Amino acid sequence: MTQTEGDPIIRFEGVSKRFGDFEVLKSIDFEARQGERIVVCGPSGSGKSTLIRCINGLEPHDAGTITVEGVTLGRGKAAPARVRNGVGMVFQQFNLFPHLTVLQNLTLGPIRARKLTQAQARETAMRYLERVRIPEQADKYPRQLSGGQQQRVAIARSLCMEPRIMLFDEPTSALDPEMISEVLDVMVELAGTGMTMIVVTHEMGFARKVADRMVFMDHGQIVETAPPEAFFTAPRSQRCRDFLNKILNH
Amino acid sequence: MRNVLLFALLALVLAGCSSGNWGWYVVNPQTKTGWTNITFLLSGLKYTLLLSLTAICISVTLGLLVALPGLSSRRWLRMASRTYVELVRAVPILVMILWVYYGLPTLTGLAIGVFWAGVIALALSDSAFEAEIFRAGIQSVAKGQYEAAYSVSLNYVDTMRYVILPQAIRRILPALGNQLVYMLKMSSLVSVIGMQELTRKANELVVTEYRPLEIYTVLVLEYLVLILIVSAGVRWLERRLQADERG
Numbered sequence: 045m046t047q048t049e050g051d052p053i054i055r056f057e058g059v060s061k062r063f064g065d066f067e068v069l070k071s072i073d074f075e076a077r078q079g080e081r082i083v084v085c086g087p088s089g090s091g092k093s094t095l096i097r098c099i100n101g102l103e104p105h106d107a108g109t110i111t112v113e114g115v116t117l118g119r120g121k122a123a124p125a126r127v128r129n130g131v132g133m134v135f136q137q138f139n140l141f142p143h144l145t146v147l148q149n150l151t152l153g154p155i156r157a158r159k160l161t162q163a164q165a166r167e168t169a170m171r172y173l174e175r176v177r178i179p180e181q182a183d184k185y186p187r188q189l190s191g192g193q194q195q196r197v198a199i200a201r202s203l204c205m206e207p208r209i210m211l212f213d214e215p216t217s218a219l220d221p222e223m224i225s226e227v228l229d230v231m232v233e234l235a236g237t238g239m240t241m242i243v244v245t246h247e248m249g250f251a252r253k254v255a256d257r258m259v260f261m262d263h264g265q266i267v268e269t270a271p272p273e274a275f276f277t278a279p280r281s282q283r284c285r286d287f288l289n290k291i292l293n294h
Numbered sequence: 295m296r297n298v299l300l301f302a303l304l305a306l307v308l309a310g311c312s313s314g315n316w317g318w319y320v321v322n323p324q325t326k327t328g329w330t331n332i333t334f335l336l337s338g339l340k341y342t343l344l345l346s347l348t349a350i351c352i353s354v355t356l357g358l359l360v361a362l363p364g365l366s367s368r369r370w371l372r373m374a375s376r377t378y379v380e381l382v383r384a385v386p387i388l389v390m391i392l393w394v395y396y397g398l399p400t401l402t403g404l405a406i407g408v409f410w411a412g413v414i415a416l417a418l419s420d421s422a423f424e425a426e427i428f429r430a431g432i433q434s435v436a437k438g439q440y441e442a443a444y445s446v447s448l449n450y451v452d453t454m455r456y457v458i459l460p461q462a463i464r465r466i467l468p469a470l471g472n473q474l475v476y477m478l479k480m481s482s483l484v485s486v487i488g489m490q491e492l493t494r495k496a497n498e499l500v501v502t503e504y505r506p507l508e509i510y511t512v513l514v515l516e517y518l519v520l521i522l523i524v525s526a527g528v529r530w531l532e533r534r535l536q537a538d539e540r541g
Contacts, residue, residue: 128447139442143460153446
């Protein structure tokens with residue numbers, strides 16, 4: 045690693061992305077430091093999901109420069125394996141592999157991409173299943189689990205790749221209310237381990253608790269970025285105040 | 295339903311035994327000639343099976359290889375796949391058999407035996423349909439599955455092999471089974487170039503015995519039984535894979 049402590053682990057410089065005529069990211073500048081926990085929020089269609097999907101090249105950018113762990117991502121193409129290996133991602137819809145058991149979901153990447161042996165991958169998988177507190181579900185299929193359990197499996201699946209950065213794309217938005225906290229608990233715990241985390245979410249309680257920094261996006265731009273206390277108590281922009289009013293006052 | 299059909303056919307055949315129009319003696323297993331004739335007819339089974347199974351294995355593989363570039367983001371790959379499907383699908387199977395058997399050796403200078411000419415013709419014809427089936431199956435897998443595979447660093451081949459195809463194949467299994475049944479039936483056309491399969495055997499026996507009604511009825515029954523067995527096999531496989539997914 046050519047990284048030194050405190051250097052940005054992720055850096056966006058003038059990054060733009062368009063879907064057809066719609067410019068979803070407009071010349072974004074953004075940095076995240078090693079171990080930083082950033083919560084990204086904003087109205088739907090503001091580009092927050094696209095922002096984090098650009099970090100692992102899932103959504104290739106059109107213009108500007110993205111650097112992740114010292115590697116510059118190519119425009120218009122998938123990220124190199126070195127970047128993908130270092131960046132885990134958790135999706136709103138879990139995206140577990142339905143034809144594989146929980147354990148197989150967790151070991152597929154480590155065996156095929158990290159070239160671990162079956163036994164090593166299994167051991168890693170069980171360790172992370174313990175950590176998300178569902179080791180007893182290892183031999184079940186995803187559809188036999190509740191939404192909250194499925195999302196915890198998805199988190200464990202990402203962690204099995206031993207990433208240095210974790211991206212969360214609205215991880216609790218598809219969950220029933222009573223299952224949200226079990227997923228957030230796991231994420232809070234993960235935040236305590238010093239993992240670099242970028243989380244797109246509307247869970248402001250979670251944001252207050254773990255975020256080092258809040259990022260507010262609207263219309264493809266980063267409108268405001270601030271530590272949580274300042275962000276929630278004294279938002280500078282009108283758009284951000286409107287947004288916070290809408291999601292906090294009911 | 296299937297049993298009813300089978301029963302009706304058997305009843306028809308049995309009724310025929312007693313009526314004056316039928317001459318079941320040609321295939322009566324109790325007489326020496328009848329027995330010889332039956333074994334002669336059944337001796338084609340080996341080739342029908344060998345031909346169809348070899349052809350279906352090749353056509354499924356070929357179909358997948360044609361389908362994958364058809365889903366590429368590169369336009370020329372999609373065009374190539376599309377062209378193959380449209381061209382091959384436009385050729386009638388019988389024409390394909392004649393062309394491969396009589397035409398291809400002249401073109402390539404290589405002599406092709408009846409068996410391989412049959413296999414190549416059937417496999418080519420069927421591959422276009424297999425490609426379309428695979429394309430539909432692969433497209434039915436949600437985009438999130440690719441994204442999840444991408445995020446655990448799987449490469450294209452591993453993504454297809456471990457994530458996409460296992461799900462696609464479960465969904466297209468009924469269609470693949472259908473193609474196998476179709477293939478078994480189409481193999482009868484290879485009799486025209488002299489392949490010693492079920493239909494050819496029946497044709498030859500008709501020429502010597504002059505009993506087309508009885509002999510072709512036996513031929514119908516041969517295909518019927520064969521295909522009922524195959525259908526049952528495909529259903530069993532479907533159930534097994536579904537049970538697998540439910541755990």
